[in-house]
Amino acid sequence: MKTVIPSELTSVQLQTIMQTAVSPRPIALASTVDKDGNHNLSPFSFFNMFSTVPPILIFSPSRRVRDNTTKHTLENVLEVPEVVIGTVNFPIVQQISLASTEYETGVNEFVKSGLTMKDADLVKPKLIEECPVNFECKVLEVKSLGDQGGAGNLVICEVQKIHIREEYLNETGNLDQQKLDMVARLGSNWYSRSNESSLFEVPKPLVTKGIGFDLLPDAIKYSQVFTGNDLGMLANVEVLPSGEYHSDENVHQNAQKLLLESKIEEAWKILIK
């Protein structure tokens, strides 16, 4: 196991480890305005939701590692405590990347990236028409996490209004995860995409109370075939199927194929002699 102490690394080394390890991260496209009404648009992947009631989003424009300067987005939310946060999907990923270019003060990245400004209803920053979802937010607090290059600034936002593009809704009027085709940021230049070919479901163990690893029979728990994921599925049954358990690797391999198709009950059936 390689271990590192943050204070013994350069900021760039630390940033590389943390951004690669803490991934993928969702991307906020933050639309802000300064006190003179100049519009600004930039992506931030230090971003997430932290509360539903009240609806809270947090993102972090950091002090630059390079020269410890601050970003326009941070300066703008300190001047005008409002932001529109657009979510980012595959059809706009190249444009949001372009919007991250470090243009001079007063340059409107909507114009540079070709993304479209649309009036919001409750706040001064513009909506981003192409984003699947736009959140109109009031900024509750900006919390500085330090004064050195690389220090984050938590921008804590309360959502006032949500705009959802109709094309991303399913027949029941809810957002459709497959249609959304979300993208996320990882380390270096890597991005990931959540579309039909990469999405999968893991049923929540809230409905059932799984027996747990400790109650799995040894013949199965210590199998050379099953992975942690396989055992996690087998241990999620409410009652351990009774009988004598196969320790034969060929049987385990057949059960594993069924588990790959999420057929847990059928997998258990063939594991019993």
Ligand SMILES: Cc1cc2nc3c(=O)[nH]c(=O)nc-3n(C[C@H](O)[C@H](O)[C@H](O)COP(=O)(O)O)c2cc1C
């Ligand atoms: C996908 C993506 C995610 C980013 N995430 C962050 C982030 O979370 N924090 C940050 O400070 N910069 C982040 N950046 C870099 C900023 O977008 C970039 O510094 C931008 O120029 C800031 O613009 P501003 O000065 O107009 O606010 C990201 C860039 C990209 C392309």
